[in-house]
Amino acid sequence: MSEQDISAALQQQVLNALNNETPLNICGSGSKSFLGNVNHSAQAIEVTGHSGIVEYDPRELVLTARSGTPLSKIESVLAEAGQMLAFEPPHFGNGATLGGTVACGLSGPRRPYSGSARDFVLGCKLLNGQGDILSFGGQVMKNVAGYDVSRLMVGAYGTLGILLDISLKVLPRSPESITLARKCNAAEAITSMSTLLSQPYPVDAACYNDELLYIRISGSSRAVKEARAKISGEGISEADGFWNSLREHELQFFKNKTPLFRIMVKPATPPLAIKGSWLLDWGGAQRWLYSDEDVEQIRRQVELVGGHVAVFRGELNGREKLQPLPASSLIIHQRLKSSFDPKCIFNRGRLYPTL
Amino acid sequence: MSNQKINISLINSLKNLLPAESVLIDAEDLHPFECDGLAVYRQLPMVVVLPETIEQVQSIMRLCHTHKVQVVARGAGTGLSGGALPLADGVLLSMAKFKRILNIDPLNAMATVQPGVRNLAISEAVAAHGLYYAPDPSSQIACTIGGNVAENSGGVHCLKYGLTVHNVLMLKVVTMEGDLLTIGSETLDSPGYDLLALMHGSEGLLGIIVEVTVKLLAKPERAQVVLAAFDDVGKAGEAVGAIIAAGIIPAGLEMMDKLAIQAAEDFVHAGYPREAEAILLCELDGTEGEVSEYIALVRKILIDSGATEVRTAVDEAERQLFWKGRKSAFPAVGRISPDYYCMDGTIPRRHLPHVLQRISELSAEYKLAVANVFHAGDGNLHPLILFDANKAGELENAEEIGARILQLCVEVGGTITGEHGVGIEKIDQMCVQFKNKELTQFHEVKAAFDPSGLLNPGKAIPTLHRCAEFGSMHVHHGQIKHPELERF
Numbered sequence: 001m002s003e004q005d006i007s008a009a010l011q012q013q014v015l016n017a018l019n020n021e022t023p024l025n026i027c028g029s030g031s032k033s034f035l036g037n038v039n040h041s042a043q044a045i046e047v048t049g050h051s052g053i054v055e056y057d058p059r060e061l062v063l064t065a066r067s068g069t070p071l072s073k074i075e076s077v078l079a080e081a082g083q084m085l086a087f088e089p090p091h092f093g094n095g096a097t098l099g100g101t102v103a104c105g106l107s108g109p110r111r112p113y114s115g116s117a118r119d120f121v122l123g124c125k126l127l128n129g130q131g132d133i134l135s136f137g138g139q140v141m142k143n144v145a146g147y148d149v150s151r152l153m154v155g156a157y158g159t160l161g162i163l164l165d166i167s168l169k170v171l172p173r174s175p176e177s178i179t180l181a182r183k184c185n186a187a188e189a190i191t192s193m194s195t196l197l198s199q200p201y202p203v204d205a206a207c208y209n210d211e212l213l214y215i216r217i218s219g220s221s222r223a224v225k226e227a228r229a230k231i232s233g234e235g236i237s238e239a240d241g242f243w244n245s246l247r248e249h250e251l252q253f254f255k256n257k258t259p260l261f262r263i264m265v266k267p268a269t270p271p272l273a274i275k276g277s278w279l280l281d282w283g284g285a286q287r288w289l290y291s292d293e294d295v296e297q298i299r300r301q302v303e304l305v306g307g308h309v310a311v312f313r314g315e316l317n318g319r320e321k322l323q324p325l326p327a328s329s330l331i332i333h334q335r336l337k338s339s340f341d342p343k344c345i346f347n348r349g350r351l352y353p354t355l
Numbered sequence: 356m357s358n359q360k361i362n363i364s365l366i367n368s369l370k371n372l373l374p375a376e377s378v379l380i381d382a383e384d385l386h387p388f389e390c391d392g393l394a395v396y397r398q399l400p401m402v403v404v405l406p407e408t409i410e411q412v413q414s415i416m417r418l419c420h421t422h423k424v425q426v427v428a429r430g431a432g433t434g435l436s437g438g439a440l441p442l443a444d445g446v447l448l449s450m451a452k453f454k455r456i457l458n459i460d461p462l463n464a465m466a467t468v469q470p471g472v473r474n475l476a477i478s479e480a481v482a483a484h485g486l487y488y489a490p491d492p493s494s495q496i497a498c499t500i501g502g503n504v505a506e507n508s509g510g511v512h513c514l515k516y517g518l519t520v521h522n523v524l525m526l527k528v529v530t531m532e533g534d535l536l537t538i539g540s541e542t543l544d545s546p547g548y549d550l551l552a553l554m555h556g557s558e559g560l561l562g563i564i565v566e567v568t569v570k571l572l573a574k575p576e577r578a579q580v581v582l583a584a585f586d587d588v589g590k591a592g593e594a595v596g597a598i599i600a601a602g603i604i605p606a607g608l609e610m611m612d613k614l615a616i617q618a619a620e621d622f623v624h625a626g627y628p629r630e631a632e633a634i635l636l637c638e639l640d641g642t643e644g645e646v647s648e649y650i651a652l653v654r655k656i657l658i659d660s661g662a663t664e665v666r667t668a669v670d671e672a673e674r675q676l677f678w679k680g681r682k683s684a685f686p687a688v689g690r691i692s693p694d695y696y697c698m699d700g701t702i703p704r705r706h707l708p709h710v711l712q713r714i715s716e717l718s719a720e721y722k723l724a725v726a727n728v729f730h731a732g733d734g735n736l737h738p739l740i741l742f743d744a745n746k747a748g749e750l751e752n753a754e755e756i757g758a759r760i761l762q763l764c765v766e767v768g769g770t771i772t773g774e775h776g777v778g779i780e781k782i783d784q785m786c787v788q789f790k791n792k793e794l795t796q797f798h799e800v801k802a803a804f805d806p807s808g809l810l811n812p813g814k815a816i817p818t819l820h821r822c823a824e825f826g827s828m829h830v831h832h833g834q835i836k837h838p839e840l841e842r843f
Contacts, residue, residue: 057703057705058599058600059596059599059600059704059705060703060704060705060734061599062703082602105544105549111543112543115517115521116543116544118549118552119517119520119521128796132792134790134792134793134796135789135790135793136793138701138768138769138770139703139768140701140702140703140733140734140735140768140769140770140773141513141514141701141733141734141735142509142513142518142701142730142733142734142735142770142773142774143701143770143772143773144506144507144556144770144772144773144774144775144776144777145770145771145772145777145781145785145788145789146777146785146788146789146793146797146815146816147553147556147557147561147797147800147801147816148507148520148552148553148555148556149553149796149797149800151520151549151552151553152548152549152550152552152553154549154552155544155548155549156548156549160548171604172599172602172603172604173602175602194462194463194464195462197462197463197464197573198461198464198484198485198486198571198573199485199573200485200573200574200575200576200641200642201573201642202641202642202645219641219642219645220641220645220648220649221648222642222644222645222647222648223641223642223644223645223648225644226642226643226644226645227642264540264542264543264544265542266460266463266465266541266542267462267463267464268460268462268463282543285542285543286543306540306541306542307540307542308540308542308545308546310546322546322547323546324546325546325547326537328530328534328535328536329536329537329538329547329550332536332550332803332804333547333548335802335803335806336548336800336803339796339799339800339802339803340796340799351547352547
């Protein structure tokens with residue numbers, strides 16, 4: 001794919017859409033089109049052409065790329081320099097772009113230990129709903145000039161504007177990594193995973209699937225060796241393949257019949273009494289559930305333990321897929337939306353019906 | 356300055372809401388609140404209120420909203436950019452009475468505290484569980500977590516462990532209208548927009564933080580620090596890049612130049628080499644063996660980068676002493692100069708030699724010494740400009756050097772403030788870093804939270820009018836418009 005800056009062309013398309021009050025559906029590769037509520041009747045605005053790594057100096061631990069740059073391209077360039085995107089983003093498709101990854105705010109198994117997509121965003125160039133190109137944040141790790149608008153874009157699903165360029169903090173890859181597995185029940189797994197939160201070992205992923213607890217340990221050779229001596233479990237082969245399959249939802253577990261619920265709770269929350277099949281990721285903090293139970297029923301139970309629920313895959317006959325917002329928060333969301341996108345042209349309804 | 360304006364009806368209503376000792380209006384009671392850590396700006400507020408419950412904060416805000424009275428929130432007052440500077444006709448809302456740790460949850464590695472809890476007190480309270488709260492601004496003995504959120508404070512360990520924004524899960528916030536919002540959650544993410552990110556570093560312009568839930572980390576098994584001396588600051592800068600390039604993320608990586616080294620050494624006798632042009636402090640933490648492994652690696656990199664001396668702290672006491680020198684750098688400089696002005700720009704690290712060279716040229720041009728302390732790992736520079744406010748013109752010169760240093764940071768792709776905030780101090784430099792359309796967007800973000808614009812107005816985000824005025828005065832490459840005119 002040719003690397004080019006098409007921000008001027010995108011800006012013109014947004015200005016045209018503004019003139020005609022045409023709603024736009026921001027399209028990358030489409031790898032995440034199953035998330036949220038896509039308005040298929042809106043006009044597509046293609047951003048994959050806005051591609052290429054703009055700046056990358058491994059010594060600065062910062063990479064800046066255009067939003068249409070394939071995630072795989074970024075990952076391979078980083079890998080050549082011994083670095084990585086530490087939030088281990090899922091691709092959910094071959095063509096996944098950086099822009100879609102950031103807009104959807106998705107992070108992989110390392111998230112509880114290294115941080116989320118939002119934690120690594122340092123700055124962005126944004127095409128807002130008035131057709132203006134604005135820059136926020138920068139290419140440095142510490143920056144408190146102005147509100148943190150770049151991080152606000154993470155997980156906003158494009159409803160506040162089109163991400164043009166994004167700067168990310170990157171980190172060195174760990175020299176060594178092993179994965180230990182052992183058989184136990186869900187309650188024991190949860191206790192083990194949360195106990196590890198106060199242990200000084202370089203655990204960088206933990207999940208419980210199919211009666212097995214998996215702990216990944218990554219760091220220097222000495223650190224991995226020392227941790228291995230303290231954490232029980234048998235080393236598994238093909239560990240990279242396992243974590244990739246978990247991240248990409250390609251494990252056998254994910255071949256279930258939808259809907260797939262994403263349930264966020266405090267990591268030490270004991271197993272919830274909701275019927276269905278469960279996989280616990282993020283050390284127990286992100287739980288995947290296939291269930292025929294009613295979504296409102298599931299929400300009530302999860303809210304009781306301070307959590308929230310989204311329908312990640314599958315449809316619910318037009319019912320709200322994301323956890324509804326309290327009225328006081330929704331007002332602020334609506335005001336923010338109209339400040340960035342007053343005519344509501346971007347990804348209308350993708351996140352919530354009124355945004 | 357005492358151009359306060361008294362709103363009798365508001366004060367009477369405040370006295371109905373709060374106990375008498377929590378509403379201060381006498382000048383002698385107001386003086387402790389006239390400035391924050393940036394003492395060159397002072398202003399007495401109309402009234403200081405000291406609520407102790409969330410309900411009281413809500414009532415105060417509703418009252419002020421009804422009376423259209425401006426509100427400035429204040430934590431410990433350690434801020435360095437004048438963000439808590441009171442307004443003559445405004446209410447100063449002190450959160451000093453919100454000092455309780457509400458819940459420690461070791462299994463979920465989190466703690467919920469009131470905003471007036473001191474940064475260090477959190478780590479002390481959770482230490483028994485093998486946990487700590489990572490961000491450690493130099494003022495951590497005194498500064499409070501509410502202020503840390505408002506400023507998105509950093510510290511010497513943020514290269515590895517992140518800023519405040521990376522270590523807070525949930526906030527309770529009271530809006531200008533008196534509504535109580537929960538922002539973020541006890542889980543790792545929350546539905547909707549990332550309002551939690553917006554609140555961090557918002558400098559009291561969006562809401563009053565009344566409760567904070569922080570993420571806790573496991574205390575490392577061991578921490579060790581290496582001190583390296585260099586005969587050239589450029590070589591020290593290169594060494595920083597070489598450590599990062601080797602795939603090592605130190606827990607702390609700090610640089611000091613000669614003037615800062617000597618001031619610190621004279622003050623705390625940390626054992627720094629007084630003759631060095633620069634020193635680096637590199638802290639490694641982790642498991643026992645891991646630290647040994649990395650110390651050996653870092654020592655080799657430092658020697659290969661031309662260090663004239665490399666010393667590993669022999670014990671915990673020496674490690675603490677090495678850090679004491681660094682953490683005392685500001686007061687140490689305060690001892691050798693009647694006044695100093697601390698800047699806070701951040702630059703991409705590769706520009707360090709160029710930026711330090713320009714700073715030394717500016718120092719010569721204005722005949723004011725500049726000491727440099729530097730969070731080298733993340734590019735955050737703290738030039739300390741030495742001056743004497745009693746000498747005519749020195750304060751103005753110090754401010755002018757400061758402004759030019761910040762413009763230099765922007766020119767090389769950096770920012771005017773890494774961790775101290777904009778406040779009142781750097782408000783004009785915001786006009787250099789951002790265009791009008793971006794500033795307009797910032798004002799609209801504020802209006803989404805505070806449509807009445809009564810929360811800490813005049814700070815952090817300049818009006819376009821102010822930028823237009825500043826632009827007409829703007830000194831570009833030393834060329835001032837109308838050089839024939841005298842300026843005061």
